[in-house]
Structure formats: structure tokens, C-alpha cells
Amino acid sequence: MSTHRLRFTLNGTPRELEIAADRLLIDVIRDDCGATGTKLGCGVGICGTCSVLVDGELVSACLVPAVFVDGRSLTTVEGLAQDGELTPLQDAFIRDGGFQCGICTPGQLIAATALLREHPRPDGREVRDWMMGNLCRCTGYYGIERAIMRASGAGGQSDGRGLGGQRPPSLS
Amino acid sequence: MSYDYHEPHSLDDALALLTRFGDDGHLMAGGTATVLLMRQGLLRPAHVVSLRTIDGLSGIARTPQGGLRIGAMATHRAVERSDAARGYSPALVDAFASVATVRIRNQATVGGNLAHADPAQDPPPMLAALNATITVRSPRGERTEAVETLAVDHFTTSLSHDEVITSVLLPPILPGTREVYLKFLPQTADDYATVSVAATLRFADDATVADVRIVLGAVGPTTIRAKRVEDALRGARPTPERIRDAAALVRDEVDPLDDLRGSADYKREMARVWTERALAALTR
Ligand SMILES: Cc1cc2nc3c(=O)[nH]c(=O)nc-3n(C[C@H](O)[C@H](O)[C@H](O)COP(=O)(O)OP(=O)(O)OC[C@H]3O[C@@H](n4cnc5c(N)ncnc54)[C@H](O)[C@@H]3O)c2cc1C
Ligand code: FES
Numbered sequence: 001m002s003t004h005r006l007r008f009t010l011n012g013t014p015r016e017l018e019i020a021a022d023r024l025l026i027d028v029i030r031d032d033c034g035a036t037g038t039k040l041g042c043g044v045g046i047c048g049t050c051s052v053l054v055d056g057e058l059v060s061a062c063l064v065p066a067v068f069v070d071g072r073s074l075t076t077v078e079g080l081a082q083d084g085e086l087t088p089l090q091d092a093f094i095r096d097g098g099f100q101c102g103i104c105t106p107g108q109l110i111a112a113t114a115l116l117r118e119h120p121r122p123d124g125r126e127v128r129d130w131m132m133g134n135l136c137r138c139t140g141y142y143g144i145e146r147a148i149m150r151a152s153g154a155g156g157q158s159d160g161r162g163l164g165g166q167r168p169p170s171l172s
Numbered sequence: 173m174s175y176d177y178h179e180p181h182s183l184d185d186a187l188a189l190l191t192r193f194g195d196d197g198h199l200m201a202g203g204t205a206t207v208l209l210m211r212q213g214l215l216r217p218a219h220v221v222s223l224r225t226i227d228g229l230s231g232i233a234r235t236p237q238g239g240l241r242i243g244a245m246a247t248h249r250a251v252e253r254s255d256a257a258r259g260y261s262p263a264l265v266d267a268f269a270s271v272a273t274v275r276i277r278n279q280a281t282v283g284g285n286l287a288h289a290d291p292a293q294d295p296p297p298m299l300a301a302l303n304a305t306i307t308v309r310s311p312r313g314e315r316t317e318a319v320e321t322l323a324v325d326h327f328t329t330s331l332s333h334d335e336v337i338t339s340v341l342l343p344p345i346l347p348g349t350r351e352v353y354l355k356f357l358p359q360t361a362d363d364y365a366t367v368s369v370a371a372t373l374r375f376a377d378d379a380t381v382a383d384v385r386i387v388l389g390a391v392g393p394t395t396i397r398a399k400r401v402e403d404a405l406r407g408a409r410p411t412p413e414r415i416r417d418a419a420a421l422v423r424d425e426v427d428p429l430d431d432l433r434g435s436a437d438y439k440r441e442m443a444r445v446w447t448e449r450a451l452a453a454l455t456r
């Protein structure tokens with residue numbers, strides 16, 4: 001099998017690695033770079049726990065051949081906070097109960113970061129459409145939506161319908 | 173997975189590699205389908221030839237005639253965000269935006285979508301309803317093929333191993349034409365369609381149907397053109413009764429399979445319901 005020299009930046013730090021042709025981005029990030037914030041869930045592009053940004057574009061690291069990122073810049077959850085200062089989104093996830101066990105959280109934060117860059121003031125529907133592919137087994141999604149709305153400057157005001165599209169009795 | 177990976181910098185170099193490797197070579201565009209198939213052991217190429225480093229394959233632009241040309245390496249999201257594509261047909265943008273999630277749409281390409289030929293995919297029925305053709309390059313030169321006839325069976329196209337799709341060409345849309353893409357998703361919003369319906373309809377001056385094209389996804393080994401439904405409407409006034417009667421004909425045109433998304437009978441009935449809804453939307 002062929003090997004390839006990869007040059008890219010991970011959260012601003014230049015990296016240079018020699019990798020086999022068939023390596024996937026998720027494994028290179030976690031095993032070769034030691035950045036284990038990004039999690040491997042389904043491995044087939046569905047759950048979103050492996051969400052990362054490649055040149056600012058949201059992708060599933062479990063589906064991206066690592067050779068594709070030569071010359072690119074990668075952002076993972078470790079790259080969000082600067083000098084220990086959380087981003088408004090990370091802060092809002094804490095305040096609004098955007099996570100419980102936390103396994104999906106790195107992916108949720110990366111996906112929501114990409115959303116807010118493209119739609120700085122999303123409405124509830126835009127949030128649900130965008131975040132629909134990041135699965136969470138714990139929160140019921142309301143906290144996630146609230147946190148994103150708060151971070152966007154909408155003050156945590158959502159339309160209360162949640163990502164599943166149904167209004168929870170407790171919030172009515 | 174174990175293969176040699178190649179990044180040619182021109183189409184001619186890519187074609188030379190495909191010729192050299194023959195059946196041992198496999199093209200990769202966005203990689204979403206190839207990575208999964210290789211990981212499952214369903215695809216074991218000795219050589220993977222990437223189109224990633226070839227310039228000039230990802231543009232999206234209106235043609236001088238008023239059509240649209242989409243480069244094979246344009247991502248689904250690039251189509252979704254393109255003003256040229258939206259200006260050409262919002263329904264075309266809807267079909268690309270219906271695919272899975274933002275993550276998949278950022279990585280998957282238009283050419284990869286068409287070559288993958290899963291009959292449940294969203295863009296092919298809409299491209300076929302809009303009468304799109306693909307341009308294909310091989311060591312033997314260039315040819316074109318209608319999107320409608322590209323897929324010949326589940327996951328099988330008429331492309332040979334050394335042919336590369338370079339672009340998709342959509343013809344100008346005649347004045348008075350309406351288009352729609354409807355995807356029936358009874359389970360989750362990121363699922364493949366249980367049934368999908370793409371349709372275009374053009375009214376004549378006397379409010380009869382001058383032309384109509386209806387193409388369904390997920391209800392056969394390839395996309396299915398509903399020719400009997402079309403024939404029942406062409407030249408007629410599309411009253412609700414006529415639409416209902418015409419849509420009922422689709423039950424005998426589709427050829428669905430029982431699977432997790434429902435029984436063949438259920439899908440046949442949903443094909444009727446969603447064909448009727450698509451036609452109602454176009455004639456409202
Ligand atoms: C989790 C998930 C969910 C999905 N959900 C949907 C959905 O809801 N709707 C939907 O429509 N699709 C869906 N898909 C399928 C998706 O549309 C395809 O995987 C994608 O379009 C393939 O494009 P690609 O660029 O990644 O192709 P690749 O994986 O790179 O290639 C796919 C095939 O096409 C060939 N190929 C690629 N480019 C060319 C070319 N230019 N010329 C000739 N052959 C070429 C390759 O050799 C390969 O055989 C989903 C996929 C995943 C992983
Ligand atoms: S691990 Fe990549 S999407 Fe689930």
C-alpha cells in the first residue's frame with residue numbers, strides 16, 4: 001500500500017505525518033495526533049460524534065480519507081476555547097443543559113459552531129434542520145437548541161419545539 | 173482496506189491511470205460511498221484514483237442558452253448554496269438539500285452521486301425530470317448520456333471502468349414550467365426516501381398540460397419514469413379528478429421491494445399518494 005506525506009494544521013498547529021493510503025481522518029486525529037476530543041460513534045456517517053471542520057466545512061471524520069486533508073486546516077473541539085476562555089457557545093451548553101453524559105458534545109459543539117458561522121441568527125427551524133444529524137441519547141435536544149439560540153444572541157429563546165419538532169409538555 | 177492511492181493533476185492523467193489499472197482501479201470523488209463500501213469489504217480496489225486534485229471540475233454556472241452546467245466535483249452543498257442553481261430551479265436545489273445531513277452534503281459530489289446509482293438517492297429523479305444529460309470522458313473521447321438512462325440496475329450504471337463524468341448539463345426551462353421535488357420521510361429527517369417524486373409541468377396558453385415529466389425514486393431498481401401518468405395528463409386540463417385518476421396509474425409503473433421502510437404494497441400506495449401531491453402542487 002502506498003504511503004503519503006500529509007501537511008495540515010490541527011487547531012492552528014502545523015502537523016506533518018507519513019500515513020498509509022487507507023487511513024481515515026478520525027483515526028489520524030485521535031491516534032496519530034492524540035486529539036481524542038473527537039469521538040468515533042457509528043463509523044458510517046450517521047451519528048455526528050466525529051464532526052470536525054475541514055477548512056471551515058463540517059464533515060464526518062469517519063468518512064473522510066486522511067489523504068484528503070493535505071494542505072487543509074482542521075478544527076476539532078480542542079480548538080474552540082482560546083487560552084482557556086470558552087466560546088459563547090460552549091458557555092451556553094453548560095448553562096442550558098446542552099449535555100448530560102457528554103459523548104456527543106464535541107460533535108454537537110463543532111456542528112453548532114459551523115451553523116452559527118453560516119447563520120449567525122438562526123431561527124428554530126434552521127437550528128433543527130442543521131443539527132438533525134447530530135444524535136444525542138441523553139438530552140432530548142431541548143437544551144442543545146436552547147444553548148445554540150442563546151449563543152446566537154437570541155437569549156436562549158427558542159420556539160420550544162425541540163429538535164424532534166414536538167413541543168414537550170413541561171415547556172408549554 | 174488496502175490500496176495504492178493516486179492523485180492525478182489532469183483528466184488525461186486520470187484516464188491513463190484508469191486504463192493502466194483496468195478492473196483493479198476505482199475512481200474516488202467525495203469518498204462517502206467508496207469509503208463505506210471498502211470498509212464493508214464490498215469493494216476491494218488495488219488502486220484508488222482520486223479526482224480531488226484535478227482543477228476545473230467543480231464549477232456551477234448558467235449556460236448562455238439559459239440552462240445550467242454543474243461540474244462533477246461540485247459538492248451537494250455547493251449546489252445548495254449556488255445562486256446560479258437556485259436561479260435555474262429552486263426544486264433542483266431542494267433535491268440536493270434533501271440528501272442526508274450537512275456533513276454528507278459537504279463531502280459528497282454530484283458526479284459521485286450519479287455514478288453511485290442507489291435508486292433511493294434524491295438528486296437523480298429531479299435531474300431526470302429536468303431532462304439533464306451528463307458529459308463523460310474516456311480514452312475514447314467524449315460522449316453524453318441522459319441521466320434518465322444512466323442507471324441500469326441497483327448500484328449499476330452504463331459507465332465503463334475508464335469513463336469519468338465531467339459535468340451535468342441541464343437544458344433551459346421553457347416559460348410556463350413549474351417544478352417540484354417531494355421526499356416522503358416517515359422515519360427520520362436524514363433518512364433515504366421511502367418514496368420520492370420529482371416532476372415538471374408546463375401549461376399551454378389554454379390552461380391544458382403542454383408537457384409533463386414525472387420521475388420517482390426508491391420504488392424500483394433505478395429511478396422510474398411514470399410515462400402512463402404523463403400520458404394521461406398531456407393535453408388535458410389538470411382538474412383534481414383527472415390528477416387523482418392519472419396518479420393511480422403509477423401503482424403499476426413502480427416496482428418497489430419490501431424493506432425496513434415498508435412493504436412493496438405500502439410503497440406502491442405511497443407512490444400514488446405522493447404523485448398526486450406533486451401534481452397538485454404543480455397545478456395549484
Ligand atoms: C450516511 C449517508 C447518508 C446518505 N443519505 C442519502 C440521502 O438521503 N439521499 C441521497 O441521495 N444520497 C444519500 N447518501 C448517498 C450519497 O448521496 C452518496 O454517497 C454520494 O452522493 C456519493 O458521492 P461521492 O462524491 O462521495 O462519491 P464517491 O464515494 O467518491 O464515489 C461513488 C461512486 O461513484 C464513482 N464516481 C465518483 N465520481 C465519479 C465521476 N466523476 N465519474 C464516474 N464515476 C464516479 C466512484 O467510483 C464510486 O463508484 C448517503 C450517504 C451516506 C454516507
Ligand atoms: S462516527 Fe462519524 S458520523 Fe458517526
Ligand code: FES
Pocket residue numbers: 098099100101102103104105135136137138139
Ligand atoms: S449528552 Fe449523552 S449522548 Fe448526548
